[in-house]
Amino acid sequence: xxxxxxxxxxxxxxxxxxxxxxSPKPPPAPNLIFFLADDLGWGDVGxxxxxxxxxxxxxxxxxxxxxxxxxxxxxxxxxxxxxxxxRYPMRLGLQTGVIRPWAKHGLPLDERTLPQxxxxxxxxxxxxxxxHLGHASPEFLPTRRGFDQQYGHYNGAIDYFTHIRDGSHDxxxxxxxNHDQGYATDLITKSAIKSIAEHNPDKPLFLYVPFNAPxxxxxxxxxxxxxxxxxxxxxxxxxxxxxxCMDDAIGRILATLDEHGFAREDTLVFFCSDNxxxxxxxxxxxxxxxxxxxxxxGIRVPAVISWQGTLEGGQTVNDPLHxxxxxxxxxxxxxAKLEQxxxxxxxxxxxVITKGEPRxxxxxxxxxxxWSGALRMGKWKLLHNGNTPANATEGPAKDSWELFDMxxxxxxxxxxxxxxxxxxxxxRTRLEALRKEAAPANIPPNVAPAGFKSPAVWGEPASx
Numbered sequence: 382x383x384x385x386x387x388x389x390x391x392x393x394x395x396x397x398x399x400x401x402x403x404s405p406k407p408p409p410a411p412n413l414i415f416f417l418a419d420d421l422g423w424g425d426v427g428x429x430x431x432x433x434x435x436x437x438x439x440x441x442x443x444x445x446x447x448x449x450x451x452x453x454x455x456x457x458x459x460x461x462x463x464x465x466x467x468r469y470p471m472r473l474g475l476q477t478g479v480i481r482p483w484a485k486h487g488l489p490l491d492e493r494t495l496p497q498x499x500x501x502x503x504x505x506x507x508x509x510x511x512x513h514l515g516h517a518s519p520e521f522l523p524t525r526r527g528f529d530q531q532y533g534h535y536n537g538a539i540d541y542f543t544h545i546r547d548g549s550h551d552x553x554x555x556x557x558x559n560h561d562q563g564y565a566t567d568l569i570t571k572s573a574i575k576s577i578a579e580h581n582p583d584k585p586l587f588l589y590v591p592f593n594a595p596x597x598x599x600x601x602x603x604x605x606x607x608x609x610x611x612x613x614x615x616x617x618x619x620x621x622x623x624x625x626c627m628d629d630a631i632g633r634i635l636a637t638l639d640e641h642g643f644a645r646e647d648t649l650v651f652f653c654s655d656n657x658x659x660x661x662x663x664x665x666x667x668x669x670x671x672x673x674x675x676x677x678x679g680i681r682v683p684a685v686i687s688w689q690g691t692l693e694g695g696q697t698v699n700d701p702l703h704x705x706x707x708x709x710x711x712x713x714x715x716x717a718k719l720e721q722x723x724x725x726x727x728x729x730x731x732x733v734i735t736k737g738e739p740r741x742x743x744x745x746x747x748x749x750x751x752w753s754g755a756l757r758m759g760k761w762k763l764l765h766n767g768n769t770p771a772n773a774t775e776g777p778a779k780d781s782w783e784l785f786d787m788x789x790x791x792x793x794x795x796x797x798x799x800x801x802x803x804x805x806x807x808x809r810t811r812l813e814a815l816r817k818e819a820a821p822a823n824i825p826p827n828v829a830p831a832g833f834k835s836p837a838v839w840g841e842p843a844s845x
Contacts, residue, residue, distance in 0.1 A: 410502070410715045411688060412648040413587045414638070415707075416631055417464075419457065419511060419537075419596040422658025424666030425624060426683045431664060433621045437632035438685070441652055444694040445687025446734060450701040453656055454748060455672060455679040456771040457537055458513050460655040460704060461591070465494045465514070465526075467708025467727035469746050471819040477750045478772035480515055482536050482547050483833045484825040487515015488526065493721035495708050496527030496587060502717035505529055505584045509572040510591035513537050516840040522556040528589075531555050532572035534565070535839050539593065541565040541600040549835040558838045564602050566594050566623075570630040574637045582642065585715070590634065591655070595623035599662070602626070620662040646690035649714065651707070653684035669793040673771040675747050675755035675764055676793055686734060698734055701757065703745050706730040749816045752776025756812045760788040763808035774824050782809065 427435045428442040454460040458479040459470035465488065470476045473489055480487060488494070496506040507530035508523050515521030516535040523531040534544065534551040541564055544552035552559050552568075561568055573590050580586050601622035608625065612618040631652070638648060657679040658664060660671045670676025684702075686692065705727035712719060713729050726746070732738040747755035753766040753776065764783040766776060784798040784805050798805045829835075836842060 409647070410504075410585045411691075412585050412638075412643055413499070413504075413711055413715070414634075414648060414650045415587075415589050416634075416650070416652040417461075417510070417589070417591040418627060418652075418654040419591070419593050420656060420658055420663065420672055421595060421624065421627075421654035421683065422660075422663040422665040422671075423654075423668050423678065423681055423683055424664035425595075425658055428685075429666055429683060431666075433624045435624065435628040437628045437635065438652060438683075441631075441635075441650060441687050442685045444689060445650070445685050446692050446694075446696045446698055448653075448684040448686060448698050448702055448734075450699055451653060451682060451684035452680050452701060452703045452745060452747065453653065453682050454704075454771075455656050455675055457511075457596075457655050459748070459771075461512075461514050462488050463703075463705045464707060465496070466492045467495070467705050467725040468492070468723065469705060469726045469748075471746070471749050471815065471822075472723075472726070474820040474823045476748055476819060477774075477822040477824050478770075478827075479537060480513060480823075481825045481827065481829075482549070482835065482839060483829045484515070484823065485517045486823040486825075487517060487521030490520055492723070494527045495711060496589070498527075498708075498712055498717055498720070499587045499715055500527055500529070501720075502712070502715045503584055504587045504715065505580060506587045506589075507531075507573075507576040508589045508591070509533055509576060510569045510589070511535075511537065511593045512591075519556070519840075522840060524556045530576060532559070533569055533591075534593065537593070538597060539565070540598060541593070546839060547829070547835055549837060549839050551839040553840060556840065558841075564600075564626075566592060566626050566630050567602075569593075570633055573634045577634070577637045577643065578641050580641070585647075586643075587711075592627050592630070594627040595620055595663070597659075599623070616662050645688075649686065649688040649691075651684075651686050653704070654682040656680065657682060667792050670767075674769075675753065675767045677791070679771075680747055680755075692735070698737075700733050700737075700739065701745055702730050702733065703727065710734075744811065746812075746815060749812060749819060751816070751822060754812050754816065756808055756815075757787065758808055758811070760786055761804055761808060762787050762793070763805065763812060765809075765812060772827055774827065784808070 427439040462475045510533045536546045539546045599619040605622035609618045609621045665678035668678035670678035709729045744758040753769040755764045762785045783796045785793045
């Protein structure tokens, strides 16, 4: 039985691990269904007291285990890179924001991705939704990075109905332009349902469903907006409709598992958001800050893991975990070996989730860029220029350093940097060392460079 409150998990960047290291032996390889919301805040779900109905996500939380200190990156691309590699974005050159439509880089091609590793272990792999890890050349696209099937879009912030980003078409199937008509959330859902319905049961399935909802632009079908006519503010009304529509989509996909013989005892379901919400339209509850910042509101997100018959429902894990931990955890559950040459930052979280066993790790790196960063070591959290936006292309004129006791002050209200200069110096030394280790940051301009001409379809050659 899982304990209700678990001891604090230490954090340590690990060298190459073996998937079975000090972990309980898992049941036979499960199907892995991973739902990723886009910009959903910690306080936007019902099980955190949110005002928007999220009954399907809440049911997952009731049936599964809530990971109450689950960390991601402050914006989209870095979180996706961390999830698919088990490595911090600063090792991938993805530490300074999102991949813009005109960017020439992507997830480094020498990284062994999670779908590649799972496919080597006998899994069928599919992605239905938002990629956002590069499209400048075919080698960056999902079907070249381990996915047997792909459906959805490459960029962020596309139009939900026209599927246009900056004047160019961005909707694809198996990395070829697709012109299906409809609202993006509905199309993603239909594709995920089709992947489940047509799946060969001789293989386990890894289905990655990264919704673009509720990321801007604020758009939702009229029938969903009408359900929230009582909300006076137009933007809040549409945002609520987008969240509710996504929650309904998750319910429909989970119902399809039952309809097509995917026993819940053989299927692990994971749900989280890719970063915190924008406080102008969403809610991060009591957490400080929002999307794009390294305060808790930008990087601590709602997260649930459910596996009926294996994980007892209704439990809570309060140990800090990071999305890089899912790579070795999923491979452990798949019975796969970690065969990549590069060291992982993630650690197998299965003993923490199932037994409450603390792992001996020094720290969590929330991020480090040439001009900002954040690090948690035990109860202490250090922030360097914490208010600098994740997509900034340069640092502020004057540095700021903050130190918080996360055990006593989880909402980061009291800066203790002056009271504990020795702790500040210790964490600062570690952060600076990591900054020196980091791969060169890819920093594309936040507006299209002069002379850039969008292709007719994103992912096809463009002129520069």
